[in-house]
Amino acid sequence: MKSKLFDFGKIVEGVYYPGTFFIGISKKFFDGMKYSDFTQDEMATFVHEYIHFLQDISTVAGGMNYNHKAKLLQLHFSMFQKMPLLICRLTLKTAE
Numbered sequence: 214m215k216s217k218l219f220d221f222g223k224i225v226e227g228v229y230y231p232g233t234f235f236i237g238i239s240k241k242f243f244d245g246m247k248y249s250d251f252t253q254d255e256m257a258t259f260v261h262e263y264i265h266f267l268q269d270i271s272t273v274a275g276g277m278n279y280n281h282k283a284k285l286l287q288l289h290f291s292m293f294q295k296m297p298l299l300i301c302r303l304t305l306k307t308a309e
């Protein structure tokens with residue numbers, strides 16, 4: 214039997230959008246859900262994304278990300294005030 218250090222088939226997808234305090238995880242949530250309803254792999258993904266959140270609230274880079282997103286939102290609101298019919302697509306993703 215071949216031992217695997219890391220099984221890619223069990224990866225639970227997760228995402229953290231820098232500067233937004235928003236974590237996404239590919240798991241169905243339900244009312245009354247508890248941490249014990251997470252599998253070990255789902256919890257690993259959640260903890261990984263939660264660490265990104267902690268980086269966002271505890272580092273200079275995180276503060277800069279938040280400031281950037283806040284300014285971007287402020288810019289969009291001022292554009293909507295001047296041009297209410299303007300269609301502007303907002304994304305949580307940071308430009309890569």
Ligand SMILES: [Zn+2]
Nearest residue numbers: 229261262265
């Ligand atoms: Zn990551």
